[in-house]
Amino acid sequence: MTKPITYYDIKFTTGLCSSPNTWRIRYALNIKGLPYKTEWLSFLEIPKVLEANGTPKTDDGYTLPAIVDPNTGKAIQDSIPIMEYLDAQYPDTPQLLSAETKEAQLAFINGVGKKVNMTRFPFSIYQIFLITLPEDQGHFRTAREKNFGGRKLEDIEPQGEKREAQFEAIKAALDAAATAFDEHAQGKTFYGGDAPVFVDTDLAGTFMCVKNIHGEDSELWKFMIAQNGGRWAKYIEAMDKWTSGQ
Numbered sequence: 003m004t005k006p007i008t009y010y011d012i013k014f015t016t017g018l019c020s021s022p023n024t025w026r027i028r029y030a031l032n033i034k035g036l037p038y039k040t041e042w043l044s045f046l047e048i049p050k051v052l053e054a055n056g057t058p059k060t061d062d063g064y065t066l067p068a069i070v071d072p073n074t075g076k077a078i079q080d081s082i083p084i085m086e087y088l089d090a091q092y093p094d095t096p097q098l099l100s101a102e103t104k105e106a107q108l109a110f111i112n113g114v115g116k117k118v119n120m121t122r123f124p125f126s127i128y129q130i131f132l133i134t135l136p137e138d139q140g141h142f143r144t145a146r147e148k149n150f151g152g153r154k155l156e157d158i159e160p161q162g163e164k165r166e167a168q169f170e171a172i173k174a175a176l177d178a179a180a181t182a183f184d185e186h187a188q189g190k191t192f193y194g195g196d197a198p199v200f201v202d203t204d205l206a207g208t209f210m211c212v213k214n215i216h217g218e219d220s221e222l223w224k225f226m227i228a229q230n231g232g233r234w235a236k237y238i239e240a241m242d243k244w245t246s247g248q
């Protein structure tokens with residue numbers, strides 16, 4: 003019997019998964035039906051725990067998602083290698099990033115998928131700060147303000163005309179996602195057709211971050227799920243059975 007995989011996710015005061023990268027693996031484990039248990043880590047705990055359990059470092063140091071599989075002793079971080087490991091190690095589960103689909107899927111993820119995530123991000127960054135654990139706030143502020151060219155987190159959410167333009171940019175990104183889905187899935191629900199693949203964990207993960215960070219009554223969530231004739235509301239509903247945690 004498969005022993006539960008340890009899956010590391012980032013701990014926020016809400017207790018909800020709020021990182022698009024960790025959402026990819028949370029969805030993947032649920033879609034594959036693999037037993038797992040979530041270990042929630044503060045930002046400050048991530049390097050300590052990953053170093054202690056022997057997870058190899060990447061160029062970005064230690065980040066989440068990460069897993070430890072007690073069935074093989076493997077400790078891995080970074081969503082794409084984790085996804086490939088789970089496909090290879092558990093071949094009888096749905097294959098989410100097969101060799102034949104990898105190039106097309108990564109093109110979506112690094113293009114349209116990234117655009118959807120990054121266009122909503124200026125609205126989210128300060129809201130994420132507000133739900134980081136008190137002990138993480140210094141680290142989070144320093145690291146993220148550096149990413150935003152030294153701007154204060156409080157000043158990043160666009161206002162006035164810039165706000166309208168940012169909503170337009172989200173709309174354009176979702177239009178591009180709708181076109182890519184139509185071309186690829188030809189009327190089926192998921193990018194993968196009748197069943198989800200890696201792209202679906204990525205795009206739905208961005209939506210779930212908005213839902214968990216901003217809430218269903220927020221302007222941003224309502225705007226995003228209303229685009230493209232409401233197809234994304236139906237899409238998130240279809241992904242819903244794989245959102246619950248273990």
Ligand SMILES: N[C@@H](CCC(=O)N[C@@H](CS)C(=O)NCC(=O)O)C(=O)O
Binds near residue numbers: 048065066080081145
């Ligand atoms: N390429 C990585 C990126 C992971 C990543 O950047 N994770 C962020 C959270 S979204 C993180 O753990 N950051 C740690 C920190 O900021 O200290 C992946 O896809 O897994």
